[in-house]
Amino acid sequence: MDTIELAEEITKIAATQTINITGSEAVLKALIAEGVKTIFGYPGGAIMPIYDALYDYENELEHILVRHEQGAIHAAQGFARTSGKVGVVFATSGPGATNLVTGLADAQIDSTPLVCITGQVFAHLLGTDAFQETDVINITTPVTKWNYQVTDATEIPAALAKAFYIAGSGRPGPVVIDITKNAQIQKFDYEGYTPCNHIRSYRPKPIIRKEYIEEAARLINSAERPFVIFGQGVILGRAEKEFKTFIEKGGLPAAWTILGLSALETAHPLNVGMLGMHGNYGPNVLTNECDVLIAVGMRFDDRVTGRLDKYAKQAKVVHLDIDPAEIDKNVKATVPVWGDCKETLPLLTELIEKKDHTAWLRKFAEATEKENEAVIFDELHPTKDEMSMGEVINVLNELTKGDAVIVTDVGQHQMVACRYAKFVQSKSNVTSGGLGTMGFALPAAIGAKYGAPDRTVVAIIGDGGFQMTLQELGTIMQYGAAVKIIILNNRFLGMVRQWQELFNERRYSFVDIQSPDFVMLAKAYGIAGQSINERKDLKAALTEMIEHDGSYLLEVMVGKENNVFPMVPQGCGVGEIRLR
Amino acid sequence: MKQEYTVTVYTENQIGLLNRIAIIFSRRKINIESLNTSPSEIDSVHRFTIVINETEEVVRKLCRQIEKQVEVLKAYYNTNEEIVWQELALYKVPTDVIAEKVKVERLLRQYGARAVVIRHDYTVFETSGHREEIEALIKALEPYSLIEFVRSARVAIIKASHGFHSKLKEFERGEPGEEVVENEFLNQQEGVFSM
Numbered sequence: 001m002d003t004i005e006l007a008e009e010i011t012k013i014a015a016t017q018t019i020n021i022t023g024s025e026a027v028l029k030a031l032i033a034e035g036v037k038t039i040f041g042y043p044g045g046a047i048m049p050i051y052d053a054l055y056d057y058e059n060e061l062e063h064i065l066v067r068h069e070q071g072a073i074h075a076a077q078g079f080a081r082t083s084g085k086v087g088v089v090f091a092t093s094g095p096g097a098t099n100l101v102t103g104l105a106d107a108q109i110d111s112t113p114l115v116c117i118t119g120q121v122f123a124h125l126l127g128t129d130a131f132q133e134t135d136v137i138n139i140t141t142p143v144t145k146w147n148y149q150v151t152d153a154t155e156i157p158a159a160l161a162k163a164f165y166i167a168g169s170g171r172p173g174p175v176v177i178d179i180t181k182n183a184q185i186q187k188f189d190y191e192g193y194t195p196c197n198h199i200r201s202y203r204p205k206p207i208i209r210k211e212y213i214e215e216a217a218r219l220i221n222s223a224e225r226p227f228v229i230f231g232q233g234v235i236l237g238r239a240e241k242e243f244k245t246f247i248e249k250g251g252l253p254a255a256w257t258i259l260g261l262s263a264l265e266t267a268h269p270l271n272v273g274m275l276g277m278h279g280n281y282g283p284n285v286l287t288n289e290c291d292v293l294i295a296v297g298m299r300f301d302d303r304v305t306g307r308l309d310k311y312a313k314q315a316k317v318v319h320l321d322i323d324p325a326e327i328d329k330n331v332k333a334t335v336p337v338w339g340d341c342k343e344t345l346p347l348l349t350e351l352i353e354k355k356d357h358t359a360w361l362r363k364f365a366e367a368t369e370k371e372n373e374a375v376i377f378d379e380l381h382p383t384k385d386e387m388s389m390g391e392v393i394n395v396l397n398e399l400t401k402g403d404a405v406i407v408t409d410v411g412q413h414q415m416v417a418c419r420y421a422k423f424v425q426s427k428s429n430v431t432s433g434g435l436g437t438m439g440f441a442l443p444a445a446i447g448a449k450y451g452a453p454d455r456t457v458v459a460i461i462g463d464g465g466f467q468m469t470l471q472e473l474g475t476i477m478q479y480g481a482a483v484k485i486i487i488l489n490n491r492f493l494g495m496v497r498q499w500q501e502l503f504n505e506r507r508y509s510f511v512d513i514q515s516p517d518f519v520m521l522a523k524a525y526g527i528a529g530q531s532i533n534e535r536k537d538l539k540a541a542l543t544e545m546i547e548h549d550g551s552y553l554l555e556v557m558v559g560k561e562n563n564v565f566p567m568v569p570q571g572c573g574v575g576e577i578r579l580r
Numbered sequence: 581m582k583q584e585y586t587v588t589v590y591t592e593n594q595i596g597l598l599n600r601i602a603i604i605f606s607r608r609k610i611n612i613e614s615l616n617t618s619p620s621e622i623d624s625v626h627r628f629t630i631v632i633n634e635t636e637e638v639v640r641k642l643c644r645q646i647e648k649q650v651e652v653l654k655a656y657y658n659t660n661e662e663i664v665w666q667e668l669a670l671y672k673v674p675t676d677v678i679a680e681k682v683k684v685e686r687l688l689r690q691y692g693a694r695a696v697v698i699r700h701d702y703t704v705f706e707t708s709g710h711r712e713e714i715e716a717l718i719k720a721l722e723p724y725s726l727i728e729f730v731r732s733a734r735v736a737i738i739k740a741s742h743g744f745h746s747k748l749k750e751f752e753r754g755e756p757g758e759e760v761v762e763n764e765f766l767n768q769q770e771g772v773f774s775m
């Protein structure tokens with residue numbers, strides 16, 4: 001026997017040798033094999049065996065004990081968004097699992113890769129209304145990319161391998177693995193962990209068809225007013241470079257959805273701004289003037305398109321997406337380009353001609369000028385005594401130079417932050433886009449910090465949304481996550497108030513929300529902070545927040561009844577965007 | 581225009597998949613007229629036959645959403661002209677009434693039915709065919725104290741299909757070829773590229 005044969009023989013023998021371990025240990029071994037280092041979770045009866053096993057894995061796996069399972073899953077989302085890795089969550093059965101549902105729905109609609117492991121009652125108790133039994137699989141089916149219940153320990157390695165593969169590949173999404181308690185305790189012959197890279201019924205990426213690339217290139221080359229709109233697909237596909245090369249060669253103006261934000265640096269000359277309801281004036285209006293609309297990794301959400309029958313009717317549409325179900329779903333594609341944009345963009349770049357479209361770009365510049373005069377200048381440099389949300393973001397930009405991760409909650413502050421925050425690198429904007437989940441930002445920021453430990457993470461939150469998950473201050477306290485928190489306090493549920501003002505004749509129905517003393521609250525958790533009311537203190541306060549060693553809470557009192565403009569009112573076309 | 585479509589879905593045999601597929605319809609408030617689950621020509625592959633009344637555009641989008649599910653291999657949709665289909669029905673009637681009043685033989689011949697059980701108290705007839713044929717026999721039996729009636733879901737064979745064997749081979753490869761990644765735009769060059 002030569003040495004190679006010998007080595008092969010040894011590997012073979014090793015492969016057939018098994019060790020006797022519990023299902024719980026198999027779970028942890030799977031996580032380690034998948035390169036997981038951080039878990040966000042909360043224990044309880046039905047997941048106790050896994051937590052018991054975790055006790056011995058302290059050196060390999062860091063577990064962050066949150067204060068509510070919703071916090072765990074949003075943290076895992078934040079982690080996934082800044083790290084590009086799969087976020088991992090542990091929760092117990094019953095209420096633990098149901099507390100994950102909002103986060104699952106959020107991750108599903110925003111394509112965030114998660115593996116959530118829930119404990120479940122003993123298999124023999126399934127269907128008996130046992131203590132803390134809920135039908136987790138059926139509750140989570142509509143909000144997961146895949147879910148699976150494990151009732152036997154031997155299934156664990158393969159189930160988790162599939163879970164990680166499905167969560168992270170193709171169009172990513174959340175996966176739930178529900179493991180009955182008997183399977184967690186059960187000992188079995190463990191044969192090692194084999195990652196999954198193929199499931200016969202699952203095609204993460206559609207095959208690229210050259211004829212479509214060619215047709216798309218022909219359309220783009222013949223266009224006089226081409227317009228690129230991009231979404232998170234560019235980030236999820238890790239195709240930022242390919243995307244930039246593409247638009248630079250074609251001289252193509254490009255606007256983003258809020259999930260695509262930061263894929264292209266905000267200062268790039270071809271970055272013409274934000275799409276959608278509170279997006280920039282130019283990208284909205286010119287959507288209805290372009291002749292070829294090139295959508296890259298975005299799904300034509302109604303907040304982006306406004307009324308569909310008034311959306312880009314004049315344009316030929318090229319749609320690049322990894323998910324065939326997105327093609328034609330809302331907007332009919334003239335040329336569908338199925339595939340991973342990391343692969344399709346370079347093919348397309350190769351075939352397009354080098355151009356600069358100066359006159360067309362000037363139209364965007366003119367629109368920006370108009371929006372500057374009507375909205376932006378006043379928002380960033382208000383003359384009123386009251387501070388505006390925009391000026392806070394503006395000063396923050398100055399201090400961070402656009403290098404921070406910005407995590408936003410949902411409401412006016414979210415729209416203002418997305419509109420005005422500057423970004424120099426990708427994976428820097430974390431927000432709940434599709435679901436619009438208030439309470440997302442604080443826990444997501446904690447996760448974002450774990451996902452990007454060397455970066456400054458700033459959470460921008462409304463006074464309303466902060467009160468939805470403020471219990472996670474406890475998590476920050478316990479683990480010292482250096483999250484910078486800005487509460488933009490307008491003493492209203494601002495976004496709803498704005499709609500009531502504009503569309504319900506100022507009938508302010510239950511939007512007047514009171515808040516505790518946020519600074520004292522932070523102090524109770526050992527978190528430093530201050531509240532400011534005057535412009536003169538803004539820069540110093542933001543500087544102190546950023547420079548402070550550790551987490552910091554800064555409350556900024558802003559105008560009570562400021563509105564976010566421009567706005568495409570619901571039921572209107574993008575061309576009907578209002579500047580005031 | 582809304583019309584009857586038969587959706588044929590090839591899947592892995594997995595618990596919970598029925599729910600995953602059903603909620604794609606219920607979420608959009610689309611009524612499933614008929615649903616059948618069955619084995620297919622391939623051992624490990626399951627086959628759903630679903631009938632809905634919808635426009636082609638809606639059905640096409642539904643099929644994409646169905647195919648997106650991890651355990652679904654393929655979803656097809658067809659109009660009634662494109663398939664051979666049957667439903668099966670059982671009818672229970674009192675034996676004495678039927679023996680007394682009806683020329684049973686003629687009735688059975690006329691409706692292509694047969695008696696599957698004949699007892700002194702009741703008789704069960706069975707027929708299979710299209711909806712109208714099954715309903716015609718109800719009408720015929722109603723005057724004779726029809727006790728119980730049940731109709732099965734539709735089963736359908738796609739006329740143009742060559743079966744799933746060759747497709748499955750493609751799926752089993754790490755890199756499936758064009759066979760499984762049909763792109764319905766492909767054969768409509770003119771229609772699609774309207775430059």
Ligand SMILES: Cc1ncc(C[n+]2csc(CCOP(=O)(O)OP(=O)(O)O)c2C)c(N)n1
Pocket residue numbers: 409410411412413414436437438439461462463464465466488490492493494495496
């Ligand atoms: C969980 C949840 N409940 C309700 C809403 C509806 N909603 C959207 S924005 C908003 C107001 C948010 O107020 P606040 O957090 O103070 O932020 P602001 O708009 O004032 O910046 C509400 C209630 C939501 N998006 N999420």
